[in-house]
Amino acid sequence: MSEKEFRLDPDSELRFEVEGKQDTVDLTLVNGKAEVFGTELAPDKPYTFFPGAKVAVFTWHGCVLKLSGPTEGTYVAKETPMVMYLNTHACLERLRRHADEGLSRGEDTRGPVTMVVGPGDVGKSTLCRILLNYAVRMGRRPIFVDLDIGQGSIAIPGTIGALLVERAADVGEGFSQEAPLVYNFGHLSPASNMTLYNILVSRMAATIQDKMVGNRKVAASGVVINTCGWIKNEGYKSLTHVAQAFEVDVIIVLDQERLYNELVRDIPFIRVVFLPKSGGVVERTQSMRASARDDRIREYYYGLRTKYHPHSFEVKMSTLQIYKIGAPALPDSCMPADMKVDDHMTKLVPVEPSVKLKHHMLAVSLATEPEDLLTSNVAGFICVLDVDEDLKVMKVLSPQPKPLPKTILILTEIQFMDSS
Structure with a gap:
């Protein structure tokens, strides 16, 4: 098995993909500190990645990493938007602290409800994961809402889901899927039944608002919402419906200045932030998307690393x-x-x-x-x-x-x- 060692300078990241259908790749942190999408790596522990995984290992202070197994597109990037993502987290954390203070005075307040929007394949799910992981590392308990029915990261494609994030995502498998709240939509695009999609979004928003009212820690921690990559015409209207239903405080627009300007114009009372996408984001073809959906359903039944029967x-x-x-x-x-x-x-x-x-x-x-x-x-x-x-x-x-x-x-x- 091929082994390679990489020495990373501060504020840089190692990017790689796992090739082949059967091969797995092991990543080990030899020394220093590093993280994968906001989850810290333990030293000298091999982390296994499965076929199709696209990984970026970032370090704030510099580190040495070891990769074992066949990878493709492997390189070290010096330019990353991680500092901007961290600054965004810091702003959200300030709003959470403000909510904490208000709640302790008996005020009816809550932490930031943040929505991540942008076209397909710009890294919306990854940014949500980074922001949630950073929040958990600060002792928060945010709610993750996934409205992207095309990939269905909480249940299966064709669903919208929500889960309470109580610990950082597993490096290989993502967030713990204990007791998620899932609504069935049954199609792969909101366009198939816009009326039903909006009804389910409103229902999800109402359920989550009730959850926040009943739990002070969750209320202060706020919500992070992932959305579909459909941002034009009816898709744009759907985004504004999500913003209204969830009473969103912050909209983060990834990599689409036109969408940013439209939202600033149409929803002036919500804070809209523009962030660049990471250079490591890979565009997927239709067949890659279909294959990822099949993999997601297979994982639902058979597990990824933990084998289900x-x-x-x-x-x-x-x-x-x-x-x-x-x-x-x-x-x-x-x-x-x-x-x-x-x-x-x-x-x-x-x-x-x-x-x-x-x-x-x-x-x-x-x-x-x-x-x-x-x-x-x-x-x-x-x-x-x-x-x-x-x-x-x-x-x-x-x-x-x-x-x-x-x-x-x-x-x-x-x-x-x-x-x-």
């Missing part, structure tokens, strides 16, 4: 209620006088189990009645492996053994071919 079992179709949200819109002339197009986008359509469901992901809703489906969060996801229409049973892949915790399911357009 999912269960496959048969479920009687008669025990399930499956719905699709949104019906094809009718032309205005065919609609009843009191109906709007929006009503179609939120209409519940019962789905008869059939072979057409094969490979589709189904969300297991926590709703007790079908009419609560729209605004109920989900327990998890099952994948339809096979459908036997004669025996009226469906074989599913589930993260936990049978029986299913709930039997009201939502059909999504997300598909997964389980090759594990």
Whole structure:
């Protein structure tokens, strides 16, 4: 196995990608101090990265690093925006301290609600991770909200999620996924059903505001929101809806001056900050995105480093209620006088189990009645492996053994071919 040692000067970073489908790469901090996206590295401990990982190891004071295994695009960068990112964290921390003081005086206040926006592939998720890690290292307990349904870093693609961040992200696996709050959207772009997307965003915002009211430490720590890379026309309107729903205090715009100027013009009462993207950000093709989505679902069932053992079992179709949200819109002339197009986008359509469901992901809703489906969060996801229409049973892949915790399911357009 190839081993290389790298000596980094202060304020520089080592960037590398893990190539191949099977190979892993080990990173070890030989001496000095370094961090990966805000998580400090322990000395002399090998950190394993899996195929597809894109890593930047930054040092404030200088360090020596060792890499073992096949990497590509490996180089040391002297120019990084990390000082600006740290300054942004310092400003947010000042707002948190201010909130702490207000809360101790009995005032109704809270820490900063920060939203990170910008086009695709500029490093929004990475910046969120850095800001959250720095907050945790200051003893904070911020909430991370991921509204980017294209990648679904909290559950699977096609969902929006939130989790309370109580410790720094694991260098290889990211934040601990204990007890996340997840809402199913069921599509890969907000454009597929803008009405439903905005309803779910508002629901998530209300739930998180309740959580902050009930917990002083969380209230002072604030929220960091990751958003989709769709920033034009309806996408832009969606960003302004997120800002209103969450009562955002700070919007960080990455790498898009036009978007920055539009937000400054349209939302003058919110602080808008422009930050450059990192030179290490890699643009992804459509096929790379599709592959990353499959990997994300596979990780949901099988784990990344900690190996999970999912269960496959048969479920009687008669025990399930499956719905699709949104019906094809009718032309205005065919609609009843009191109906709007929006009503179609939120209409519940019962789905008869059939072979057409094969490979589709189904969300297991926590709703007790079908009419609560729209605004109920989900327990998890099952994948339809096979459908036997004669025996009226469906074989599913589930993260936990049978029986299913709930039997009201939502059909999504997300598909997964389980090759594990």
